[in-house]
Amino acid sequence: MQIKRKNLIRGDVAAVPAGVSLGALNNGFLWAKAADFNSDVDVLNYALTLEYLEAEFYRQGNSAGLVSGKEADYLDAVQSDEESHVATIMATVKKLGGEPVAAPAVDFGDAFDSREKYLTTAHVFENKGVGAYLGAAGFIQDKAILQAAAGIFGVEARHAAVVGNLLGLEAEGGVYMGVTETPLTKDAVLKAIAPFLAGAGAMGDGAAVTL
Amino acid sequence: MTSNMEKQIFDGQPVVAISNEHDRRTFLRSALIVGVGAGFVGYKVGDPTSGSRASAWAGNLAAPSAKGDLEILNYALTLEYLEAEFYVKGLEAGLLKGRELDLVTPIRDHETAHVEAVTATINDLGGKPVAKPKFTFPASTFKSRENFLATASTFEELGVKAYHGQVTLIDSVEILGAAASIAGVESRHAAILADLTGGEPFPQPIEASLPMSAVLKAATPFIAG
Numbered sequence: 001m002q003i004k005r006k007n008l009i010r011g012d013v014a015a016v017p018a019g020v021s022l023g024a025l026n027n028g029f030l031w032a033k034a035a036d037f038n039s040d041v042d043v044l045n046y047a048l049t050l051e052y053l054e055a056e057f058y059r060q061g062n063s064a065g066l067v068s069g070k071e072a073d074y075l076d077a078v079q080s081d082e083e084s085h086v087a088t089i090m091a092t093v094k095k096l097g098g099e100p101v102a103a104p105a106v107d108f109g110d111a112f113d114s115r116e117k118y119l120t121t122a123h124v125f126e127n128k129g130v131g132a133y134l135g136a137a138g139f140i141q142d143k144a145i146l147q148a149a150a151g152i153f154g155v156e157a158r159h160a161a162v163v164g165n166l167l168g169l170e171a172e173g174g175v176y177m178g179v180t181e182t183p184l185t186k187d188a189v190l191k192a193i194a195p196f197l198a199g200a201g202a203m204g205d206g207a208a209v210t211l
Numbered sequence: 212m213t214s215n216m217e218k219q220i221f222d223g224q225p226v227v228a229i230s231n232e233h234d235r236r237t238f239l240r241s242a243l244i245v246g247v248g249a250g251f252v253g254y255k256v257g258d259p260t261s262g263s264r265a266s267a268w269a270g271n272l273a274a275p276s277a278k279g280d281l282e283i284l285n286y287a288l289t290l291e292y293l294e295a296e297f298y299v300k301g302l303e304a305g306l307l308k309g310r311e312l313d314l315v316t317p318i319r320d321h322e323t324a325h326v327e328a329v330t331a332t333i334n335d336l337g338g339k340p341v342a343k344p345k346f347t348f349p350a351s352t353f354k355s356r357e358n359f360l361a362t363a364s365t366f367e368e369l370g371v372k373a374y375h376g377q378v379t380l381i382d383s384v385e386i387l388g389a390a391a392s393i394a395g396v397e398s399r400h401a402a403i404l405a406d407l408t409g410g411e412p413f414p415q416p417i418e419a420s421l422p423m424s425a426v427l428k429a430a431t432p433f434i435a436g
Contacts, residue, residue, distance in 0.1 A: 155398070
């Protein structure tokens with residue numbers, strides 16, 4: 001009846017019995033493919049790429065002079081959180097004896113043309129980040145890393161809600177995304193961020209990022 | 212280390228718990244230390260691995276088990292009961308309007324749905340959902356918008372810490388995913404209520420956690436029996 005984390009790590013996703021119904025609680029739960037992550041370092045490097053992207057996004061956005069007052073304070077705090085996440089994850093990968101991926105080359109296009117575009121793009125990033133962490137959480141073996149990843153996931157959800165509120169979006173579907181968060185597969189996340197990775201080289205041989 | 216806020220919670224007077232930003236930050240730091248001390252000895256932001264698995268199991272924390280998962284779900288259910296009833300009563304009092312009402316109404320609906328979903332999950336797993344306790348809220352809680360929202364903010368931050376305090380203790384990866392999918396929503400609530408009450412929506416870069424004992428102690432004044 002119980003599905004052990006280690007079974008999933010071994011790629012035994014097919015062994016999840018249909019009889020384990022989590023009912024309304026978790027009807028949208030999507031498992032990332034077992035082949036997506038072979039180790040905690042793999043999961044962490046995936047998260048690191050997303051955090052690099054977010055940290056650089058807010059660095060550029062907050063330098064563009066599009067926001068002020070409380071809004072600017074909030075976005076400064078978000079940038080600081082993302083930078084902290086980058087540092088945390090890099091340190092953790094090293095501690096595990098892994099090699100942190102390098103920061104990708106990025107191109108945010110016209111995201112900084114206006115306050116609305118900046119916040120709208122931020123809203124997408126934050127919600128994708130929430131889904132990415134939730135989708136990958138089941139693959140983390142080390143309990144301390146799982147604790148940290150869950151803790152980062154929660155903070156990304158805070159960011160997503162507040163940015164949605166700054167945009168004045170509908171409470172349900174804009175600030176909150178339903179009764180439960182929805183996990184995203186690695187494929188879905190990579191598709192969503194692909195437009196922001198600069199040039200074919202970013203994903204090709206010898207590129208800094210290997211996803 | 213005990214903050215003013217916690218003292219007020221223990222005295223059953225949670226409303227207008229924090230009067231200024233300094234006190235709020237002090238409380239959050241205290242809460243972080245409390246959570247870390249009980250769960251991850253030596254854990255430091257910037258290095259998640261500094262709290263080893265061994266330290267997580269140290270003390271009286273049990274290793275994850277299926278039986279433990281049911282206990283954790285019933286713990287979550289108790290907190291969700293508390294939150295759901297709190298928002299039902301608060302919104303019945305008609306203290307909010309406009310954007311605030313729009314933002315808080317879905318929170319009530321989420322908490323009510325969480326109660327139903329956690330109950331269904333416990334049943335699916337062959338467990339017995341705990342009955343809804345009787346809750347008592349201080350009369351002042353629903354007397355003003357300020358009191359209602361300040362208490363809501365307290366409950367949401369407590370709820371977030373409660374879920375994060377169980378992350379390493381959950382055995383089933385499916386239940387972990389389910390609990391996390393609720394915890395993320397609680398984080399959204401916490402951030403919005405902090406914004407509405409002039410607090411800090413992003414109190415730290417990684418969510419803090421509290422062990423079950425500390426959370427239940429904080430919630431006990433509201434549970435009549």
